[in-house]
Amino acid sequence: MCAMSDRTPPATGRLLVSGCDVLRVPPEGECEILRARDIVVTNGVIEAVRPTGTTAAIGPGHAADVIDGRGLLAVPGLVNAHTHSPMVLMRGAAEDVSVESWFNDRVWPMESNLTPEDVRAGARLACAEMIRSGVTTFADHYFFPEQIAEAVAETGLRADIAPTYFSSRGEAALEDTVTFAEAWHGRADGRVTVSLGPHAPYTVDDGDLKTLGGHARRLGLRMHIHAAEHLEQTRSSLERRGITPIRVLHETGVLDAGALIAHGCGIVQDDLPLLAEYAGTTAVACCPKVYLKHALSPLTPVRDLLDSGVAVAVGTDGAAGHNTLDVWEALRLVALTQKQAVRDATWMTVSDTLRLAMRGGARALGRQDEIGALEPGMRADIVLTDLTGLHCRPLHDPRAALVYSARASDVRTVVVDGRVLMRDGRLLTVDEPALLAEADARVARILDTSHGRAVQHYDP
Amino acid sequence: MCAMSDRTPPATGRLLVSGCDVLRVPPEGECEILRARDIVVTNGVIEAVRPTGTTAAIGPGHAADVIDGRGLLAVPGLVNAHTHSPMVLMRGAAEDVSVESWFNDRVWPMESNLTPEDVRAGARLACAEMIRSGVTTFADHYFFPEQIAEAVAETGLRADIAPTYFSSRGEAALEDTVTFAEAWHGRADGRVTVSLGPHAPYTVDDGDLKTLGGHARRLGLRMHIHAAEHLEQTRSSLERRGITPIRVLHETGVLDAGALIAHGCGIVQDDLPLLAEYAGTTAVACCPKVYLKHALSPLTPVRDLLDSGVAVAVGTDGAAGHNTLDVWEALRLVALTQKQAVRDATWMTVSDTLRLAMRGGARALGRQDEIGALEPGMRADIVLTDLTGLHCRPLHDPRAALVYSARASDVRTVVVDGRVLMRDGRLLTVDEPALLAEADARVARILDTSHGRAVQHYDP
Numbered sequence: 001m002c003a004m005s006d007r008t009p010p011a012t013g014r015l016l017v018s019g020c021d022v023l024r025v026p027p028e029g030e031c032e033i034l035r036a037r038d039i040v041v042t043n044g045v046i047e048a049v050r051p052t053g054t055t056a057a058i059g060p061g062h063a064a065d066v067i068d069g070r071g072l073l074a075v076p077g078l079v080n081a082h083t084h085s086p087m088v089l090m091r092g093a094a095e096d097v098s099v100e101s102w103f104n105d106r107v108w109p110m111e112s113n114l115t116p117e118d119v120r121a122g123a124r125l126a127c128a129e130m131i132r133s134g135v136t137t138f139a140d141h142y143f144f145p146e147q148i149a150e151a152v153a154e155t156g157l158r159a160d161i162a163p164t165y166f167s168s169r170g171e172a173a174l175e176d177t178v179t180f181a182e183a184w185h186g187r188a189d190g191r192v193t194v195s196l197g198p199h200a201p202y203t204v205d206d207g208d209l210k211t212l213g214g215h216a217r218r219l220g221l222r223m224h225i226h227a228a229e230h231l232e233q234t235r236s237s238l239e240r241r242g243i244t245p246i247r248v249l250h251e252t253g254v255l256d257a258g259a260l261i262a263h264g265c266g267i268v269q270d271d272l273p274l275l276a277e278y279a280g281t282t283a284v285a286c287c288p289k290v291y292l293k294h295a296l297s298p299l300t301p302v303r304d305l306l307d308s309g310v311a312v313a314v315g316t317d318g319a320a321g322h323n324t325l326d327v328w329e330a331l332r333l334v335a336l337t338q339k340q341a342v343r344d345a346t347w348m349t350v351s352d353t354l355r356l357a358m359r360g361g362a363r364a365l366g367r368q369d370e371i372g373a374l375e376p377g378m379r380a381d382i383v384l385t386d387l388t389g390l391h392c393r394p395l396h397d398p399r400a401a402l403v404y405s406a407r408a409s410d411v412r413t414v415v416v417d418g419r420v421l422m423r424d425g426r427l428l429t430v431d432e433p434a435l436l437a438e439a440d441a442r443v444a445r446i447l448d449t450s451h452g453r454a455v456q457h458y459d460p
Numbered sequence: 461m462c463a464m465s466d467r468t469p470p471a472t473g474r475l476l477v478s479g480c481d482v483l484r485v486p487p488e489g490e491c492e493i494l495r496a497r498d499i500v501v502t503n504g505v506i507e508a509v510r511p512t513g514t515t516a517a518i519g520p521g522h523a524a525d526v527i528d529g530r531g532l533l534a535v536p537g538l539v540n541a542h543t544h545s546p547m548v549l550m551r552g553a554a555e556d557v558s559v560e561s562w563f564n565d566r567v568w569p570m571e572s573n574l575t576p577e578d579v580r581a582g583a584r585l586a587c588a589e590m591i592r593s594g595v596t597t598f599a600d601h602y603f604f605p606e607q608i609a610e611a612v613a614e615t616g617l618r619a620d621i622a623p624t625y626f627s628s629r630g631e632a633a634l635e636d637t638v639t640f641a642e643a644w645h646g647r648a649d650g651r652v653t654v655s656l657g658p659h660a661p662y663t664v665d666d667g668d669l670k671t672l673g674g675h676a677r678r679l680g681l682r683m684h685i686h687a688a689e690h691l692e693q694t695r696s697s698l699e700r701r702g703i704t705p706i707r708v709l710h711e712t713g714v715l716d717a718g719a720l721i722a723h724g725c726g727i728v729q730d731d732l733p734l735l736a737e738y739a740g741t742t743a744v745a746c747c748p749k750v751y752l753k754h755a756l757s758p759l760t761p762v763r764d765l766l767d768s769g770v771a772v773a774v775g776t777d778g779a780a781g782h783n784t785l786d787v788w789e790a791l792r793l794v795a796l797t798q799k800q801a802v803r804d805a806t807w808m809t810v811s812d813t814l815r816l817a818m819r820g821g822a823r824a825l826g827r828q829d830e831i832g833a834l835e836p837g838m839r840a841d842i843v844l845t846d847l848t849g850l851h852c853r854p855l856h857d858p859r860a861a862l863v864y865s866a867r868a869s870d871v872r873t874v875v876v877d878g879r880v881l882m883r884d885g886r887l888l889t890v891d892e893p894a895l896l897a898e899a900d901a902r903v904a905r906i907l908d909t910s911h912g913r914a915v916q917h918y919d920p
Contacts, residue, residue: 091853092860096809129850292796293864295805323864324851333796336752345755349556390589391784391868393551393896394903400552404753404783408851409869436853443854 013064015041015418017382019052020069021398025076025358025373031351031399039074041380044189044418048376065420067413069384073398075354076373077136077158077381077416078327079361082224082262082285082315084142084164085151086114086122088129089439089446090320099230099294103458107320109449111143118446119144121438123151126325128430130157133326133408134383136416139260139285139315139365141197141224143455145180153188155429156421158381160260160365162197162224165212166456167205174208178215185221191417193365195260200226201248202233202460213253222258222281222366225249228266230296233460235266246271255282260364262315264300265291272308279309283364286312286356288333290321302338302356303347313364314357326408331357335403350399384413473524475501475878477842479512480529481858485536485818485833491811491859499534501840504649504878508836525880527873529844533858535814536834537596537618537841537876538787539821542684542722542745542775544602544624545611546574546582548589549899549906550780559690559754563918567780569909571603578906579604581898583611586785588890590617593786593868594843596876599720599745599775599825601657601684603915605640613648615889616881618841620720620825622657622684625672626916627665634668638675645681651877653825655720660686661708662693662920673713682718682741682826685709688726690756693920695726706731715742720824722775724760725751732768739769743824746772746816748793750781762798762816763807773824774817786868791817795863810859844873 017039024032040048087107094106119142130138137158140148145163152159161184163177181194196212198204204212204225216223228234228245237245246267249255255274258281267275267284275282286300302312314331316322322330331353338348362372370379385402389410392401414422421429477499484492500508547567554566579602590598597618600608605623612619621644623637641654656672658664664672664685676683688694688705697705706727709715715734718741727735727744735742746760762772774791776782782790791813798808822832830839845862849870852861874882881889 089854090856091865092855092857095857095860095864096806098805102805125850125853132850289796292800293805295799295803297800297803323860326851336749336793339755340752340757343755343757345558345562345753346556388896390585390592390892390896391786393585394549394900395552396550396903396907397552397555400555400783404555405551407867407869409867432850436850440854443856447856 013043015067015380015415015420016064017067017069017074017384020072020074020384022049022374023073023075023354023399023402025355027359029351031354033073033398039374039382041418044380046374046376046378046380049374067384067420067423071388072384072386072412074374075383075385075402076358077371077383077414078134078357079313079364079372080130080135080138080316080325080327081260081283081313081361081364082287082317083138083140083325084318085126085138085140085148085325086119086142087318087320088126088325089118089122089443091323093447094320100458102294102321104454106449108454108456108458109452110446111455112453113446113448114143116144116147118442120147120151121435121442123148124155124430124435125439126319127151127155127157128427128432128435129325131155131414131421131427131430132411133328134385134411134414135325135327136381136383136414137361137365137371139224141262146184149184149187149192152192156416156419158191158371158416160193160195160224162195165198165208166203167208168203168456174211181219181221185219189417195222195224197224200229200460201237201245203456206248206252209248209252209254213257216257217253222260223254224260224262225254226262227264228271229263231266231298233266234268236460244268244271246274250274258282258366260285263287264305265296265298267301267305272304275305275310276308281366283311283313283360285315285364286334287315287317287322287330288337289330290317292337293321299337299341302334303342311360311363312356313360327357328406328408332403350403353403354399380415380418382415383411385410386412475527475840475875475880476524477527477529477534477844480532480534480844482509482834483533483535483814483859483862485815487819489811491814493533493858499834499842501878504840506834506836506838506840509834527844527880527883531848532844532846532872534834535594535843535845535862536818536832537843537874538594538817539773539824539832540590540595540598540776540785540787541720541743541773541821541824542747542777543598543600543785544778545586545598545600545608545785546579546602547778547780548586548785549578549582549903551783553907554780560918562754562781564914566909568914568916568918569912570906571915572911572913573906573908574603576604576607578902580607580611581895581902583608584615584890584895585899586779587611587615587617588887588892588895589785591615591874591881591887591890592871593788594845594871594874595785595787596841596843596874597821597825597831599684601722606644609644609647609652612652616876616879618651618831618876620653620655620684622655625658625668626663627668628663628916634671641679641681645679649877655682655684657684660689660920661697661705663916666708666712669708669712669714673717676717677713682720683714684720684722685714686722687724688731689723691726691758693726694728696920704728704731706734710734718742718826720745723747724765725756725758727761727765732764735765735770736768741826743771743773743820745775745824746794747775747777747782747790748797749790750777752797753781759797759801762794763802771820771823772816773820787817788866788868792863810863813863814859840875840878842875843871845870846872
């Protein structure tokens with residue numbers, strides 16, 4: 001394992017990605033392909049995107065690492081806007097079950113087995129998988145957050161980490177999440193940020209939501225929370241307490257702190273004016289594969305949310321449901337399912353879909369001024385894709401190929417914050433065989449649910 | 461281009477795939493993983509699947525080609541039960557449009573540009589893509605069927621080819637389809653079969669359907685037809701003539717010949733008893749990616765069809781809609797969308813989904829005694845998959861990994877009829893660079909729709 005600690009200095013000097021095509025993702029309108037560009041990176045920041053051959057500045061005193069990008073398309077790094085990264089350890093271990101059974105019979109019992117060392121291994125495995133698939137930033141929500149933060153620092157990714165909190169864990173656990181935030185927010189050269197992570201309105205009481213919201217405002221942090229995951233939860237909230245889960249977030253100050261809401265399939269019309277009040281700081285992460293797999297309907301009301309000014313981003317959720325951390329797969333499903341959901345094949349276009357997964361993801365983390373586009377002044381999170389495979393040919397429209405043909409395996413080279421994490425398919429910050437062996441050695445114990453314990457009971 | 465003509469003799473001698481795990485797909489119940497097996501193939505047929513190391517028969521007089529399968533999972537070749545293979549030439553050229561616009565403004569005008577040489581290039585490109593992704597058999601429906609048949613014969617795949625017929629093309633065109641069938645059915649060592657291919661009940665009149673049905677019965681052929689593609693077509697048929705498209709197939713003798721029905725999203729409850737009468741010889745190909753993309757709802761009523769005894773198979777449809785010919789992607793979407801469609805996460809299980817794409821596909825082509833499973837007596841259509849990638853690890857359940865984690869790029873080696881078509885990622889029957897160059901040279905002309913012609917007008 002390459003020892004890149006938190007204290008590893010940021011990428012300094014220059015990086016030149018030469019001769020690649022570049023996907024331009026504007027804030028609105030059609031994406032464009034800029035042909036034959038050089039991307040010049042200085043100290044982790046994109047300095048210029050200019051026609052290739054015009055870059056004379058890589059001269060004496062500027063020892064530059066040069067990546068030959070000819071024949072490749074550079075795209076902004078994908079943002080996985082909602083996941084539970086260490087759950088890769090449970091990939092494929094909870095299939096063909098209802099939501100209730102998934103939580104109560106499988107996942108929450110398995111999670112009661114997890115040790116910090118398990119989470120450490122799982123988070124690294126997840127980081128490696130995400131680097132391989134061109135995800136450069138992820139929003140995580142899980143237990144043992146220090147282990148995840150260290151994995152992010154070491155592997156070179158960018159992440160916002162929310163320590164999962166249930167009220168059943170008690171006040172000391174709540175304080176621990178604040179302590180983690182104070183210790184880690186902004187660390188690893190700014191690649192690690194922290195949000196506060198109450199699990200959901202049905203597992204965290206209003207008092208704790210208010211307390212966490214207060215801490216978030218005091219510390220300048222955002223919140224990351226599951227809410228209105230599906231319509232039954234909204235109905236249940238209305239029956240039990242007369243208001244929707246989204247209104248709970250409003251009344252407890254969660255929305256006021258700035259919130260990333262996971263799923264939101266149960267967001268109803270009455271919630272939209274409320275969300276619109278917080279539009280500039282609110283985002284919803286849509287993770288359609290798990291909604292389909294768990295037989296949920298309706299899906300996240302993406303059109304309504306966008307019409308209300310709320311940011312929408314693309315997530316995978318954890319791999320115990322999604323089976324991969326592949327945002328290409330997730331963004332394709334967003335396009336496909338959203339077209340069907342509103343019965344309009346002409347919306348959620350190729351350009352809109354790419355924008356959600358890139359700029360939308362950046363907004364979901366409150367980092368829209370730093371990531372989500374390949375433009376001067378942005379952090380250099382660059383993914384080089386190879387669209388020359390048979391499944392993309394003839395390549396009439398590279399944008400359509402990205403949404404509807406490409407696979408994670410078409411990613412060749414990944415740069416985060418100006419540092420090369422994968423080069424031509426070779427991971428540079430992860431010892432894959434050692435990591436896989438460690439993960440494999442842990443799983444039999446994790447899958448054993450004969451003890452009858454669980455981290456929580458699902459009854460929203 | 462490797463010159464493997466129709467007259468190339470079948471694979472003779474022995475092939476041994478040694479030490480692989482094997483996916484057993486039973487006619488019903490759970491699929492199983494058989495660990496560490498040898499697959500022994502003689503003259504294109506699976507002779508035995510036995511524990512590795514017990515295969516002593518590869519001795520003198522039996523010069524065998526040996527594929528080291530250790531670390532790989534052998535699965536039955538996937539069946540793409542409905543496609544229009546040469547449409548790979550239009551991949552990504554008709555995005556974000558309604559069904560009507562897709563047909564009338566894009567695809568049918570582009571198709572009016574096609575020459576036999578275009579179809580020849582497109583079919584070969586499609587065959588190459590399918591081999592790479594582990595598709596060993598496909599059911600095609602297109603123009604210039606001779607060109608497709610030659611591509612199949614040369615590349616070594618297995619296919620059932622239905623020459624697309626519209627009544628607007630006239631009697632001579634109908635006779636041509638019958639002539640093609642007589643010339644090609646059973647050729648290429650039996651790898652090429654022919655079905656008769658009236659396009660749809662809304663583009664082929666009842667007289668022609670009856671005539672084609674009669675030819676099919678006379679020649680012992682099946683029919684392959686689009687019908688009840690979506691609910692609006694069923695409603696339109698009921699309004700215009702008082703019966704559903706499925707009943708049209710019954711009254712014109714199409715079902716009596718044995719039919720592969722493409723899509724069937726508009727199959728209604730009243731159709732089910734009728735289809736049940738023909739259950740043993742009827743199949744429906746479900747291609748969910750294009751239904752979602754075209755914003756259609758409902759989807760193919762898979763549960764009702766299976767309950768009626770009708771075979772259901774998995775298809776991609778053409779790449780102008782599906783963008784790939786990737787049956788892994790298609791089968792995953794069948795599982796996900798069917799769970800959601802009936803609001804039951806516990807059905808369309810991992811095992812059921814694999815069965816549809818393998819045995820279901822075989823039934824769709826009437827070849828259930830020859831392909832769809834890796835068992836003694838079956839033709840040797842074997843796909844070796846590598847599930848050691850990060851996106852599949854830890855590998856708790858290889859069956860779940862096949863449905864929910866694996867990608868076409870995880871296919872390493874492909875055998876059809878005992879002949880190796882791809883070996884460790886290298887295509888053996890296709891000159892990829894030459895093929896891609898030829899396809900690329902043709903596309904500008906194909907995409908030009910300024911002439912205003914079209915092969916047909918869509919008004920179902």
